[in-house]
Amino acid sequence: xxxxxxxxxxxxxxxxxxxxxxxxxxxxxxxxxxxxxxxxxxxxxxxxxxxxxxxxxxxxxxxxxxxxxxxxxxxxxxxxxxxxxxxxxxxxxxxxxxxxxxxxxxxxxxxxxxxxxxxxxxxxxxxxxxxxxxxxxxxxxxxxxxxxxxxxxxxxxxxxxxxxxxxxxxxxxxxxxxxxxxxxxxxxxxxxxxxxxxxxxxxxxxxxxxxxxxxxxxxxxxxxxxxxxxxxxxxxxxxxxxxxxxxxxxxxxxxxxxxxxxxxxxxxxxxxxxxxxxxxxxxxxxxxxxxxxxxxxxxxxxxxxxxxxxxxxxxxxxxxxxxxxxxxxxxxxxxxxxxxxxxxxxxxxxxxxxxxxxxxxxxxxxxxxxxxxxxxxxxxxxxxxxxxxxxxxx
Numbered sequence: 001x002x003x004x005x006x007x008x009x010x011x012x013x014x015x016x017x018x019x020x021x022x023x024x025x026x027x028x029x030x031x032x033x034x035x036x037x038x039x040x041x042x043x044x045x046x047x048x049x050x051x052x053x054x055x056x057x058x059x060x061x062x063x064x065x066x067x068x069x070x071x072x073x074x075x076x077x078x079x080x081x082x083x084x085x086x087x088x089x090x091x092x093x094x095x096x097x098x099x100x101x102x103x104x105x106x107x108x109x110x111x112x113x114x115x116x117x118x119x120x121x122x123x124x125x126x127x128x129x130x131x132x133x134x135x136x137x138x139x140x141x142x143x144x145x146x147x148x149x150x151x152x153x154x155x156x157x158x159x160x161x162x163x164x165x166x167x168x169x170x171x172x173x174x175x176x177x178x179x180x181x182x183x184x185x186x187x188x189x190x191x192x193x194x195x196x197x198x199x200x201x202x203x204x205x206x207x208x209x210x211x212x213x214x215x216x217x218x219x220x221x222x223x224x225x226x227x228x229x230x231x232x233x234x235x236x237x238x239x240x241x242x243x244x245x246x247x248x249x250x251x252x253x254x255x256x257x258x259x260x261x262x263x264x265x266x267x268x269x270x271x272x273x274x275x276x277x278x279x280x281x282x283x284x285x286x287x288x289x290x291x292x293x294x295x296x297x298x299x300x301x302x303x304x305x306x307x308x309x310x311x312x313x314x315x316x317x318x319x320x321x322x323x324x325x326x327x328x329x330x331x332x333x334x335x336x337x338x339x340x341x342x343x344x345x346x347x348x349x350x351x352x353x354x355x356x357x358x359x360x361x362x363x364x365x366x367x368x369x370x371x372x373x374x375x376x377x378x379x380x381x382x383x384x385x386x387x388x389x390x391x392x393x394x
Contacts, residue, residue, distance in 0.1 A: 007122055008133065010180040011115065013173040014074060015137035017081050018111055020145035020166035021104035022050050022222075023250065026229050027149040027243040028159045035159070036094050044349030045098055047226035048342040050105030051218065055338030057109035059331065062117075070114040070121070071181050077114075078174035080107030086167035091160050113331070135257040135310065139250060141169075142225075147247035150239060200332040206319055206379075211333045211340075213379045214312045216372040218341020220281065220365060221305050224249060226345035228301075231358040232294040245298040252299055253306030260310045270318065271380035274311050278373045280304035285366045289359070315379055344368075 025032070025046045033043050064073045084103030091097045119130045145166055152162035201207040228249060229242035237245075263273060284300030287293065316329035348361040355361075 004123075006180045008130070010173075010177050011118065011122075011130070012133055012137045013169075013176055014078060014111060015115060015134050016141040017078060017166075017170045017173050018108050018138055019142035020169065021081060021085050021101070021108065022047055022145075023142040023225060024145040024149045024163055024166055026226055026246055027146060027239075028153055028162060029226075029230060030233065030239065031153070031159045032097070036091075036097065038094055040349035040352040041346060042094060042349075044226055044345035046101050047222055047345045049098060049101040050108055051222050051338055051345075052342035053102065053105030053109040054112055055109075055335050055340075055342065057106055058113045058335045058338070061110045061113050062331065064110065065114045065117060070117050071177075074111055074114050074118065075174060075177050075181070077107045077110035078170055078177055080104070080110070082107075082167045082170035082174060085170055086164050088167075089160050089164035091163070113334070132258055132261070136254055139253045139257060139306070143247060143250040143254065146250045147243070150243040200328050202332065207316075207329055207332055209375060209379050210312075210315045210319065210329070211336050213315065213372065213375045214333050214337030215340025216368055216375060217305075217308045217312050218337055219344030219347075220368055220372070221309070221344075222341050223344035223348050223361075223365060224301055224305060227348055227352075227358065227361065228298065230352075231288060231362060232298075234358045235288075235291050235294060237294060241295070245295045248295055249298040249302035249305075252302040253309075256303055256306035257310055260307055264314075269380075270311060270314065271376065273307060274376040274380065275373055277304040277307040277311065278369050278376065280307075281369050282366065285362055285369065288362050289366075 029043055029046075032038065032046075033040075061073065061077075081104050084100050084105075084107060087103075088097065088100045091100065115134060116131075119134065123130045149162050152165050153159050156162055156165075225246075229239070229246050232242035232245050233239060260273070264270075267273070280300050281304035284297040284302075284304065287297035287300065312333075313330070316333050320329050348358075348364060351361045351364055352358055
């Protein structure tokens, strides 16, 4: 029991490091752009590069885990994140800062798909609860980095030190991981790493629809993460207010991620909750357009975005009949979906540069939500499997 608790603790702290390198940027973006002379489209790469890595390197992570063992690869990935984050303290050029985003992004990409396999290997009878723990850790890491980055900047009088601060958590996580999990003692486990005989469903139209649903969700989520503080500042609000609004956007996702499985047990319809989440995002974006209390808008958007993520993770499981098939569908949906998602911050950064305003970007986000609703109807057209089956295959 004690060993299982320690392994769960190691899992939690490892997952905690999957977001700070991304989310710590947005509250400081105005200062970073001013100091380095970055355009909106270039600044958006600080968020888009790690997300793009999550798409491009996910298949590599699975192969690496199969060859060297998922525990060892995760341990190395935590050290990569620590290095990529720590060297931000020396950032004095646009190119250098983008390189740090690439390094940290590779580490994040290696961790993502392997932690799921780690859960299946070490907690085969507790998968739903461990997935919830994993999701909460992701959100908590995002909330802490979003909420504290501006405060750290004021304390250090340096955005470089504020960004580099999050390497401390990565170093602690790496030490705990190597001490508790002991990757050198673990043997490669192809099944746990996600290696299966099932091929990626490139020829399946349904899989492409699910991929598009995940990609549109990612476009919006990472666009909110990158630009929400700047959108609110553009409305005339202070940096501290915009940072607080971003924190609310992230923090509200913690209870939402815990609530979604309970709601699905009572009302199992995926379509109902997907459309509900999209509607909440539309309400939040409408409030931003009308310049009505951005913090309230951030809460609506956060609830909608926070519910959309776990629901989109369930869709490949609903569409498949075995764990192996579900793994291959999830790999395709997420790898390409994250690439699509990475385009969001870049797209809206270019819109800002072209119009010198975020008003058009908010209208663009609204259009994507409406498109996402149409895709959600197509994605949930097939008959859903019973909830109990989903939990067992999860």
